[in-house]
Each structure stands twice: as C-alpha cells, then as structure tokens.
Amino acid sequence: MFNKAMGEILTVYFLILYLFQPVLGEVFNVRSNAVEIVLNQGIAKASSLDNGYFTPEIVQEMKDQLRDKFFIPNSAVTFVGTTVPMPRGEYIEGTLTIKASPLWLFQNLLGSSNAPKFISRHQTMMSEYSER
Numbered sequence: 001m002f003n004k005a006m007g008e009i010l011t012v013y014f015l016i017l018y019l020f021q022p023v024l025g026e027v028f029n030v031r032s033n034a035v036e037i038v039l040n041q042g043i044a045k046a047s048s049l050d051n052g053y054f055t056p057e058i059v060q061e062m063k064d065q066l067r068d069k070f071f072i073p074n075s076a077v078t079f080v081g082t083t084v085p086m087p088r089g090e091y092i093e094g095t096l097t098i099k100a101s102p103l104w105l106f107q108n109l110l111g112s113s114n115a116p117k118f119i120s121r122h123q124t125m126m127s128e129y130s131e132r
Helices: 002-046 056-070
Strands: 077-081 091-099 118-126
Touching: 002 056, 002 091, 002 118, 056 077
Parallel strands: none
Antiparallel strands: 077 091, 091 118
8 A cells, every 4th residue: 555655646746747847947948038138128228329328217127027028026136237327438237137936846855955046147238328
C-alpha cells in the first residue's frame, strides 16, 4: 500500500512540474524582454532633440507601460538614470529593474537559492539635445 501511495504522490508531483514549469520560464523570459523593450523606447525619447534626459513623464510612461501591458506593479519597478539635461554628444544612461518572477514551481523542494531576485537592463545612448 505504501508503494502505491508513494508512486501516486511522485506521479502527481512530476505531472505538476511537467505541466506548469515551462510556463514559469516563459513568464520570466517575457518580463525580461519587456524590460528591455520598454527601456529602449524610453531612452529613445529621452535622447531626443527636445528632452536630453529622462523626464519624470518618460519614467512614469515606462512604468505605466509595464503595468498596463505586462501586469508588473509600479511598486516592483525601479528606475535609475540621467535626470539632468545632457548636451549633444554626451551620453544618457538608464537602468530599469523589476522584481523577478519565480523560476521554479517548488523552490523549497528543489533548493534553487541561486534564482535571480531582479531583472535589470542598462542602456546608454548619445544625447541629441541642443540648448536654445
């Protein structure tokens, strides 16, 4: 009887892993790509002729885009970047970081303590801002 019960428990465990583990990896990958795309769009706006830096509106727009399209709460998003106008030829930098989603379904059972806690992307682009 113990062998049958243990066999059923292990079967259910591996079935759950087989069905749901790939979804967690895909969610992590989508969030990683989302951070990169949103930061690319934000730095393109920030380096434009009119701005020359990350305005509060650009930062808020990046956070809103992550919240609305990728369901990442604003509290999980951190941005650090150039907040003063940079003249043409200087570089604008920005780092966008979000809290990472779990990579393993049963983290405590598998002992995956080396899973990343954050997804972070860094971009640098030359400013096109010209003072008038």
